[in-house]
Amino acid sequence: MPIELKMPALSPTMEEGTLAKWLVKEGDEISSGDIMAEIETDKATMEFEAVDEGVLAKILIPEGTDEVQVGTVIAIIAEEGEDAASIEAPAKSEAPAKKKEEAPAAEPASAPAAPAKVAAPAPAPAAPSGDGDRIAASPLARRLAEQNGLDLAQLSGSGPRGRIVKADIEAALEGGAAAAPASAPVDAGDIPHETEKLSNMRKTIARRLTEAKQTVPHIYLTVDIQLDALLDLRKQLNASLEPRDIKLSVNDLLIKALAASLMQVPKCNVSFAGDQLISYHRADIAVAVSIPGGLITPIVTGANEKSLSAISAEVKELAGRAKEGKLQPHEYQGGTASISNMGMFGIKQFDAVINPPQGMIMAIGAGEKRPYVVNESLQIATVMSATGSFDHRAIDGADGAQLMQAFKQLVENPLGMLA
Amino acid sequence: MTNQYDLIILGSGPGGYVAAIRASQLGMKVAIVEREKLGGICLNWGCIPTKALLRTSEIYHYMTHAEAYGLKAEKTGFDLAKVVERSRKVAGQLNQGVTGLMKKNKVDVHEGFGTITAKGKLTVKTEDGKTIELSAKSIMIATGARARDLPFAKADGKRIWTYRHAMVPEEVPSKLLVIGSGAIGVEFASFYSDMGAEVTIVEMLPRILPVEDEDVSKHMLKALKKQGMTIMTGAGVEKLEAGAKSVKAAIKDAKGKVAESEFSHAIVAIGIVPNTEDTGIDALGVKTGKNGHIEVDGFGRTNVEGILAIGDVTGPPWLAHKASHEGVVAVEKLAGENPHAFETGNIPGCTYSRPQVASVGLTEAQAKEAGHKVKVGNFPFIGNGKAIALGEAEGFVKTVFDEKTGELLGAHMIGAEVTELIQGYAVARQLETTEAELMETVFPHPTLSEMMHESVLDAYGRVIHM
Numbered sequence: 001m002p003i004e005l006k007m008p009a010l011s012p013t014m015e016e017g018t019l020a021k022w023l024v025k026e027g028d029e030i031s032s033g034d035i036m037a038e039i040e041t042d043k044a045t046m047e048f049e050a051v052d053e054g055v056l057a058k059i060l061i062p063e064g065t066d067e068v069q070v071g072t073v074i075a076i077i078a079e080e081g082e083d084a085a086s087i088e089a090p091a092k093s094e095a096p097a098k099k100k101e102e103a104p105a106a107e108p109a110s111a112p113a114a115p116a117k118v119a120a121p122a123p124a125p126a127a128p129s130g131d132g133d134r135i136a137a138s139p140l141a142r143r144l145a146e147q148n149g150l151d152l153a154q155l156s157g158s159g160p161r162g163r164i165v166k167a168d169i170e171a172a173l174e175g176g177a178a179a180a181p182a183s184a185p186v187d188a189g190d191i192p193h194e195t196e197k198l199s200n201m202r203k204t205i206a207r208r209l210t211e212a213k214q215t216v217p218h219i220y221l222t223v224d225i226q227l228d229a230l231l232d233l234r235k236q237l238n239a240s241l242e243p244r245d246i247k248l249s250v251n252d253l254l255i256k257a258l259a260a261s262l263m264q265v266p267k268c269n270v271s272f273a274g275d276q277l278i279s280y281h282r283a284d285i286a287v288a289v290s291i292p293g294g295l296i297t298p299i300v301t302g303a304n305e306k307s308l309s310a311i312s313a314e315v316k317e318l319a320g321r322a323k324e325g326k327l328q329p330h331e332y333q334g335g336t337a338s339i340s341n342m343g344m345f346g347i348k349q350f351d352a353v354i355n356p357p358q359g360m361i362m363a364i365g366a367g368e369k370r371p372y373v374v375n376e377s378l379q380i381a382t383v384m385s386a387t388g389s390f391d392h393r394a395i396d397g398a399d400g401a402q403l404m405q406a407f408k409q410l411v412e413n414p415l416g417m418l419a
Numbered sequence: 420m421t422n423q424y425d426l427i428i429l430g431s432g433p434g435g436y437v438a439a440i441r442a443s444q445l446g447m448k449v450a451i452v453e454r455e456k457l458g459g460i461c462l463n464w465g466c467i468p469t470k471a472l473l474r475t476s477e478i479y480h481y482m483t484h485a486e487a488y489g490l491k492a493e494k495t496g497f498d499l500a501k502v503v504e505r506s507r508k509v510a511g512q513l514n515q516g517v518t519g520l521m522k523k524n525k526v527d528v529h530e531g532f533g534t535i536t537a538k539g540k541l542t543v544k545t546e547d548g549k550t551i552e553l554s555a556k557s558i559m560i561a562t563g564a565r566a567r568d569l570p571f572a573k574a575d576g577k578r579i580w581t582y583r584h585a586m587v588p589e590e591v592p593s594k595l596l597v598i599g600s601g602a603i604g605v606e607f608a609s610f611y612s613d614m615g616a617e618v619t620i621v622e623m624l625p626r627i628l629p630v631e632d633e634d635v636s637k638h639m640l641k642a643l644k645k646q647g648m649t650i651m652t653g654a655g656v657e658k659l660e661a662g663a664k665s666v667k668a669a670i671k672d673a674k675g676k677v678a679e680s681e682f683s684h685a686i687v688a689i690g691i692v693p694n695t696e697d698t699g700i701d702a703l704g705v706k707t708g709k710n711g712h713i714e715v716d717g718f719g720r721t722n723v724e725g726i727l728a729i730g731d732v733t734g735p736p737w738l739a740h741k742a743s744h745e746g747v748v749a750v751e752k753l754a755g756e757n758p759h760a761f762e763t764g765n766i767p768g769c770t771y772s773r774p775q776v777a778s779v780g781l782t783e784a785q786a787k788e789a790g791h792k793v794k795v796g797n798f799p800f801i802g803n804g805k806a807i808a809l810g811e812a813e814g815f816v817k818t819v820f821d822e823k824t825g826e827l828l829g830a831h832m833i834g835a836e837v838t839e840l841i842q843g844y845a846v847a848r849q850l851e852t853t854e855a856e857l858m859e860t861v862f863p864h865p866t867l868s869e870m871m872h873e874s875v876l877d878a879y880g881r882v883i884h885m
Contacts, residue, residue, distance in 0.1 A: 138852070139850075158757075
């Protein structure tokens with residue numbers, strides 16, 4: 001039996017992706033573990049690894065194809081003894097109905113030992129809809145839904161016995177178009193310009209930021225923090241860590257400080273979840289990393305419990321893989337708060353946009369020598385401005401202020417972070 | 420108290436009586452008001468009696484062409500009075516049928532002329548001069564339409580006929596002029612041509628059967644010419660004068676040249692006008708549109724609350740089954756059910772001439788105009804075994820699909836028995852099948868319906884018997 005290779009779900013929420021690049025060609029021998037293709041999801045480019053052996057008989061979805069639905073057959077492998085040349089493409093490659101409860105085989109969150117690379121799900125037959133109920137829809141409605149990326153399960157039908165018909169799809173498309181934030185068409189006119197199709201990452205960034213700014217009421221609290229003690233400590237630590245080849249960055253210390261502050265002021269370590277508030281007992285700090293074409297926020301989980309050296313090593317490793325576009329979804333999704341540092345660009349102070357469902361983000365400005373009053377006299381000190389953006393639905397101004405105070409306290413008296 | 424209803428329907432044609440039955444099924448107390456005969460034009464003066472006549476001319480055609488089937492019919496002929504009598508009997512039988520249906524469904528029938536006097540009030544004037552006062556929560560106007568006259572020549576029933584006169588002829592015209600080439604014009608042209616008349620059709624538009632797909636019009640033009648008819652398109656009758664023994668017509672041809680010709684009879688089939696006079700809608704402020712048709716929404720509702728309208732009185736397509744379906748949708752909505760709004764896209768149209776024409780949905784040109792990229796399939800009768808066996812190898816089945824979605828946008832057929840075939844595509848459209856389901860469907864062999872399959876296959880480059 002020829003094996004059908006299907007578009008894998010590389011994250012729990014992935015419904016479609018771009019088949020960015022084929023790394024094998026028709027006729028190639030495939031062994032388990034071979035990297036076959038690169039697939040671009042809304043967050044990252046991932047490698048698609050073979051789990052079967054045989055000869056790649058047919059590529060059904062050419063590289064560069066956008067919006068390939070999860071479950072679509074993308075290629076066919078001929079097993080040993082089969083004639084690859086004689087294998088025909090299936091008449092139709094249908095994506096299985098998109099339902100959330102169909103946990104994709106490659107969902108990393110449920111895989112205890114997360115594989116280093118995302119493997120293709122075993123070629124299991126497309127699962128029928130999870131609850132066993134067939135959705136009543138006309139063939140034309142099904143096709144229109146597929147072509148327009150609509151989930152039939154989310155629609156209600158106006159036909160006999162609730163059957164979904166063309167009119168319902170059209171209504172949904174009209175409604176959807178009206179509800180979507182309408183970006184005014186931009187006319188570049190005669191200004192010399194070029195246009196570029198948005199990458200999936202850019203689309204996600206645009207959607208998430210718009211959503212955050214439109215739905216989350218932000219409150220911004222800024223403090224100035226003297227950095228000299230922290231810089232001193234860093235120098236001492238790095239000197240003693242040199243034999244272990246570890247070099248802590250200022251940011252590593254600030255991650256730790258933010259995590260510790262959040263544990264001290266738990267009212268700021270929260271998520272606003274509609275009719276309930278979630279308070280976290282661990283500080284998972286998402287670190288904004290700028291990567292080619294956008295930005296991603298790998299997460300240092302349990303940063304409050306980790307040593308500075310552990311945090312440093314982890315950030316280095318995560319940032320490295322982020323820049324290669326090879327993070328797994330669980331490594332950048334979630335987190336209880338974020339930190340974004342623009343100090344290296346000389347930015348004095350800025351207000352960051354909260355990354356929902358997190359309750360706050362800390363924006364770090366440049367550490368610079370400023371005239372500063374120390375012990376009742378004007379001196380030169382290294383000072384930075386830090387601004388916390390808080391979800392004001394969940395966090396009161398006074399609580400946010402307490403967190404800023406705790407953060408300042410820890411950075412200015414950094415030994416507190418070590419114990 | 421007994422004259423208080425949930426719904427009164429003015430007119431008992433295929434729109435009115437079907438709506439009355441559906442309303443009764445849904446528990447309403449219903450009355451119907453009819454000035455003439457139950458069943459309306461369709462049953463008494465339209466669809467049904469003409470089909471009886473056309474059946475006669477079809478059999479007569481076979482008789483005169485019997486040798487093609489190895490038969491001998493040496494002495495052929497007909498008794499026109501008996502032909503007409505049969506047609507009237509068929510109409511009469513169905514009229515009785517509707518009377519029975521009204522009784523069975525407990526629909527009160529009031530004979531007389533109904534006029535709406537106020538919202539929810541209706542007065543019926545009976546033939547013997549009495550008046551009956553009725554009242555209802557809702558009143559539905561289903562009064563239909565009648566043939567439109569030429570502005571310069573009224574039909575006299577002797578030399579100048581409407582469909583109504585053409586249905587009860589005392590003689591077969593020797594030389595017949597048919598003005599207008601819609602379904603009615605072409606059907607009468609076909610009937611009288613097969614019965615031996617020399618027929619000329621004059622059509623104002625550039626092609627005959629102008630609402631059908633252009634390929635169908637072209638094919639029909641050829642077929643009728645082959646039967647010996649004279650067809651003038653893009654032409655107009657400028658003058659029509661009835662004499663004692665003939666009718667003189669001045670016809671302006673497509674090039675603008677006017678010539679006078681003499682005919683024994685002329686049939687005027689240039690469209691219809693709605694029957695709204697004295698219904699009382701003007702006083703109520705019911706909105707009418709182009710040509711006096713009552714304007715309604717997808718549920719038969721006029722701009723005046725409590726006043727509904729369905730069928731020919733609301734505009735084209737002027738088809739009995741359109742009226743029936745409109746009536747059902749309007750009544751269901753009134754009863755608080757949740758029907759889909761009425762649309763004309765899924766209404767098949769049929770012409771019972773020889774050859775027959777049947778279609779549903781968009782023509783190829785309409786589909787393109789609506790912005791569809793189309794895939795078109797076409798399968799000829801000559802490629803179908805049953806058609807050849809029947810000795811009816813002329814015609815074709817054409818299908819139009821949306822290239823992107825595979826939606827069956829329209830189907831157009833011309834040839835033997837296609838009026839009985841079109842329903843397959845109407846079901847397909849209503850169920851919203853795509854080309855995939857139609858291709859997977861098994862069509863029985865040997866039937867004409869196989870052409871419907873082949874046409875779909877042809878649209879996708881998979882035709883078998885071509």
